[in-house]
Amino acid sequence: MLTSLREIALQKNNLTNVIPESLGNLRNLALLYLSENNLSGHIPSSLGNLTKLNILWLSRNQLSGSIPSELGELKSLVELTLYANELTGTIPSAISNITYLKRLYLSRNHLTGQLPENICASQSLTDLVMFENNFFGDIPRSLKNCSSLQVLFLALNQISGNLSEGFGVYPNLSYIDLSYNKFYGELSTKWGQCYKLTNFVINNNNVSGSLPPELGKAIQLGRIQLSSNQLSGRIPISFGSLTSLLYLDLHNNKFSGNVPPEIGKLSQLQILSLSGNDLSGPIPEQIGECAQLRKLDLSQNVLTGSIPSEIGNLNVLETLDLSQNMLVGDIPQNLGSLKSFENMNLSHNNISGSIPKSFSTCFSLLSVDISYNQLEGPLPNISAFQKAPFDALRNNKALCGNVVGLNSCNSSLRNKANKSKTERIIVLIVLPVLATIFLLTISIGIFLIIRPRTRRTDQPGSSTLPENLFAIWSFDGKFAYENIIEATENFHPNHCIGEGGCGSVFQAQLPNGQVFAVKKLHATESGVQGTAKGFENEIRALTEIRHRSIVKLHGYCSHPRHSFLVYEFFEGGSLLHTLSEDEKAMEFEWIKRINAVKDVANALSYMHHNCSPPIVHRDISSKNILLNSDYEAHISDFGTAKLLRPNSSNWSSFAGTYGYAPPELAYTMEVTEKCDVYSFGVVALEVMMGKHPGDLISSLEISSSSSASNNMMLQDVLDPRLPLPVQQELGQVVLVAKLALSCINSNPKLRLPMQEVITQLSAKGLPLKSIPPSITLGQLNGS
Incomplete structure (x- = not known):
C-alpha cells in the first residue's frame, strides 16, 4: 500500500515463499532488488504494472514457470536480471518492446526456443547474457546491426548460424562468448574492427577457415579462445601486436606451419595452448620472453628440434606439456630450477641424455610423464619422480631408480x-x-676502506646522525638525500630487493642503524622521470591516510637525477615471495595466514569507509602486500590509487595486475570500491591455497553447480605444504574461504563491502558443528 515507494532493496537475505502479486500496486517503484533469496513460484504478471521501474533483480532464487509477457510493458526498464533460477519456456517477444532496455541477464535457467528476432530493435541493448540455457535456431538479424552491444554471452546453448553472416561491426563490444554452440562458417575480418574487444571466445563449435590477421588490430584483447573447431592455416604473426593478451587457446584445430616467434612479444601472456594441431618446426626460443606464462601446452603436434633452454627462464611456469611431438636433445638444466613448476609431460618424443640434477631440488613438482623417450641415468630423488607410476617412466633407454619396473x-x-x-x-x-x-x-680491503672514513669522522664540525633521520626530513632534505644515496651506493644493484613496472626497490641501512625501503622510479630514455603521475598519486594517497596495516611513507625526493620514495622496511618481503618459497610458506601457518587476511581487509575497509573521499587502491595483489617478521600484512604501492570524489567522473584507463583485476574491467573502466573487493578475494584465496587460484575463479563463476570445480572439496585446494587446519583454525579457514568466494562474484553489486567482510572476520569463525567434513567449493559459494 506504500504507493509513493520508489525503491525496495531486500537482496541477499533468506526470504522464502512467492513474490506477492500486490507488489504490482507500487506504481512509483523504480528499483526492485530481490536477488539471492529463496523465493519460489512464478514471477507475478502484476509486475507489468510498474511502468516507472528502471531495474528489476530477481536472480539467484528458485523461481519457476515462464517469463510473463507483461514485463514487456515496463517501458522505463533499463536492467532485467533473472539469471540462476528454474525458469522455463521461451523469451516472450514483448521483451523487444522495452525501448530503453540496456542489460538483459537470463543465464543459468532452462529457457528454450529461439531468441526474439527484434531483441535489439531499439539499438539500446548493451549486455545480452544468456549462457547455460537450451536456446536454438539462428542469431536474430537485429543483433547484426546492434552497434550499442558491449557484452554478448551466449555460451552453452544450441544456437546455430553462419558466423560470417550473423554478426556485424560493434564499436563498443568488449566481451563475446559463443562457446559450446553449433555455429559454423568462417571468422570475419570485421572482428578486427572491434577495437574495444577484450574477450573473444568461440570454442567448441564448427568454425572453419583461417584466423584473420586483422584480429591483431583489436589490441585490447586479453583472451582468445577458439579451441575445438575446424580452423586451419597459419597462426597470424599479427598476434604479436596483442600485448595485453593473457590467454591464447587454439587447441584441437588444424593449424599448420611454425609457432610464430612473435608470440614472444606477448609479455602478459599467462596461458598458451596450441595442442592437437599440425604445427611443425622448432619451438621458438622467443617463448622464453613471455615472463608471465603459467601454462605452456604444445602437445600433439609435429614439432622438431630440441627444447629451448629459454623456457627455463619462465619463473612462474606451472605446467609444461610438450608430449607427442618429435623433439630431440637433452632436457634443459634450468627447467629444474623453476620455483612454481608443478606438472611436466615430455612423453612420446625422442629426448635423450639424463634428467638434470637441478630437478633434485624441484620440490614444487607434482606430476611427471617422461615415457617413450631415450632418457637414461638415475631418477631425481623427489616424490614426483620416485612416486610416479611406471607408465609415466616406461620405454626409455636406461632409466634407473627405486621404482617398480626400473633397474636399480x-x-x-x-x-x-x-x-x-x-x-x-x-x-x-x-x-x-x-x-x-x-x-x-x-x-x-677493509683496512683501506675504514681508514679514510675514520679520519672524516674525527674532523671538527662533523655532526652525528639524529636518532630518527626522517623526523627532520622537511628541514634538512639535502642531508637526508645524501644519506640515502650513500646507503644504497648510488642505487647499486647489490642493494636492490625488488623490481616492478615503474621502479626498483632498494634496502637502505643508514649509519645510525635505521633500515628503510627506497623505491626509485625508472627514468625514460630522455632522462625525464617516468610514471610521474603514479609518483604523485602515491605521495597524495599515503600523506592522507594513517593505518597500521598500510605501509608508512617517511619521505620522498623529486630530483632531476633521482626520484624516490622512502618507506618503512619489512623484513618478511612480499606475500608473493613468502608463498613461493616452501620453507617460508611452511612457517606461514594457518593462524598467521588468517591474521594477514584480516590485516588486508582492515586496511581496505579503512580506505573505503573511513577516508573522505574514499580511496581505491586498484592494484591489490600478493606482490603489493608486505609482511613483517611476525607475518603482519601491510598494503603497499599506491601508484595507481584513485580518490573517489563525489559528483565527478570515476572512469579511468586500466590499472592493476592481471589475474587480480575484476572481470567488469573487461567492458567498463568505472572505478569503484568493488574493484578492490574482488582483488582482495583473489588474494585471500591465494593465501589459503598457497598459490594464485588461476582458472579456478572463472570456472567457479561460469560452470554449473554440478561442475568439477564446484564439486571440489575445500581440503583439496588448501596449501598442501601445511597440515590440514584443526579445531579453531578450521572454522576460520572455512570462513575466509567463504568470504573470498563471495568477494570474487562476477557481479560487483553482489560483492560484500569491506566493512561487512571485517564484521564477519571479527567473529571467531564458523562453529565446527556447522562445517561438513567434506565441504565443497560449491557449498561455500552457495551454488
Whole structure:
C-alpha cells in the first residue's frame, strides 16, 4: 500500500515463499532488488504494472514457470536480471518492446526456443547474457546491426548460424562468448574492427577457415579462445601486436606451419595452448620472453628440434606439456630450477641424455610423464619422480631408480662414490690455500676502506646522525638525500630487493642503524622521470591516510637525477615471495595466514569507509602486500590509487595486475570500491591455497553447480605444504574461504563491502558443528 515507494532493496537475505502479486500496486517503484533469496513460484504478471521501474533483480532464487509477457510493458526498464533460477519456456517477444532496455541477464535457467528476432530493435541493448540455457535456431538479424552491444554471452546453448553472416561491426563490444554452440562458417575480418574487444571466445563449435590477421588490430584483447573447431592455416604473426593478451587457446584445430616467434612479444601472456594441431618446426626460443606464462601446452603436434633452454627462464611456469611431438636433445638444466613448476609431460618424443640434477631440488613438482623417450641415468630423488607410476617412466633407454619396473642404480652409484672421493681429496688440499688468499685480500680491503672514513669522522664540525633521520626530513632534505644515496651506493644493484613496472626497490641501512625501503622510479630514455603521475598519486594517497596495516611513507625526493620514495622496511618481503618459497610458506601457518587476511581487509575497509573521499587502491595483489617478521600484512604501492570524489567522473584507463583485476574491467573502466573487493578475494584465496587460484575463479563463476570445480572439496585446494587446519583454525579457514568466494562474484553489486567482510572476520569463525567434513567449493559459494 506504500504507493509513493520508489525503491525496495531486500537482496541477499533468506526470504522464502512467492513474490506477492500486490507488489504490482507500487506504481512509483523504480528499483526492485530481490536477488539471492529463496523465493519460489512464478514471477507475478502484476509486475507489468510498474511502468516507472528502471531495474528489476530477481536472480539467484528458485523461481519457476515462464517469463510473463507483461514485463514487456515496463517501458522505463533499463536492467532485467533473472539469471540462476528454474525458469522455463521461451523469451516472450514483448521483451523487444522495452525501448530503453540496456542489460538483459537470463543465464543459468532452462529457457528454450529461439531468441526474439527484434531483441535489439531499439539499438539500446548493451549486455545480452544468456549462457547455460537450451536456446536454438539462428542469431536474430537485429543483433547484426546492434552497434550499442558491449557484452554478448551466449555460451552453452544450441544456437546455430553462419558466423560470417550473423554478426556485424560493434564499436563498443568488449566481451563475446559463443562457446559450446553449433555455429559454423568462417571468422570475419570485421572482428578486427572491434577495437574495444577484450574477450573473444568461440570454442567448441564448427568454425572453419583461417584466423584473420586483422584480429591483431583489436589490441585490447586479453583472451582468445577458439579451441575445438575446424580452423586451419597459419597462426597470424599479427598476434604479436596483442600485448595485453593473457590467454591464447587454439587447441584441437588444424593449424599448420611454425609457432610464430612473435608470440614472444606477448609479455602478459599467462596461458598458451596450441595442442592437437599440425604445427611443425622448432619451438621458438622467443617463448622464453613471455615472463608471465603459467601454462605452456604444445602437445600433439609435429614439432622438431630440441627444447629451448629459454623456457627455463619462465619463473612462474606451472605446467609444461610438450608430449607427442618429435623433439630431440637433452632436457634443459634450468627447467629444474623453476620455483612454481608443478606438472611436466615430455612423453612420446625422442629426448635423450639424463634428467638434470637441478630437478633434485624441484620440490614444487607434482606430476611427471617422461615415457617413450631415450632418457637414461638415475631418477631425481623427489616424490614426483620416485612416486610416479611406471607408465609415466616406461620405454626409455636406461632409466634407473627405486621404482617398480626400473633397474636399480647401485652400479652407477658406486662409480659416483669413487669420483666423489677423488673430488673430496682435491677439495681438502686446494680449499685451505684459496681460503687463506681470500681472507688476506678481504682484510687489506677493509683496512683501506675504514681508514679514510675514520679520519672524516674525527674532523671538527662533523655532526652525528639524529636518532630518527626522517623526523627532520622537511628541514634538512639535502642531508637526508645524501644519506640515502650513500646507503644504497648510488642505487647499486647489490642493494636492490625488488623490481616492478615503474621502479626498483632498494634496502637502505643508514649509519645510525635505521633500515628503510627506497623505491626509485625508472627514468625514460630522455632522462625525464617516468610514471610521474603514479609518483604523485602515491605521495597524495599515503600523506592522507594513517593505518597500521598500510605501509608508512617517511619521505620522498623529486630530483632531476633521482626520484624516490622512502618507506618503512619489512623484513618478511612480499606475500608473493613468502608463498613461493616452501620453507617460508611452511612457517606461514594457518593462524598467521588468517591474521594477514584480516590485516588486508582492515586496511581496505579503512580506505573505503573511513577516508573522505574514499580511496581505491586498484592494484591489490600478493606482490603489493608486505609482511613483517611476525607475518603482519601491510598494503603497499599506491601508484595507481584513485580518490573517489563525489559528483565527478570515476572512469579511468586500466590499472592493476592481471589475474587480480575484476572481470567488469573487461567492458567498463568505472572505478569503484568493488574493484578492490574482488582483488582482495583473489588474494585471500591465494593465501589459503598457497598459490594464485588461476582458472579456478572463472570456472567457479561460469560452470554449473554440478561442475568439477564446484564439486571440489575445500581440503583439496588448501596449501598442501601445511597440515590440514584443526579445531579453531578450521572454522576460520572455512570462513575466509567463504568470504573470498563471495568477494570474487562476477557481479560487483553482489560483492560484500569491506566493512561487512571485517564484521564477519571479527567473529571467531564458523562453529565446527556447522562445517561438513567434506565441504565443497560449491557449498561455500552457495551454488
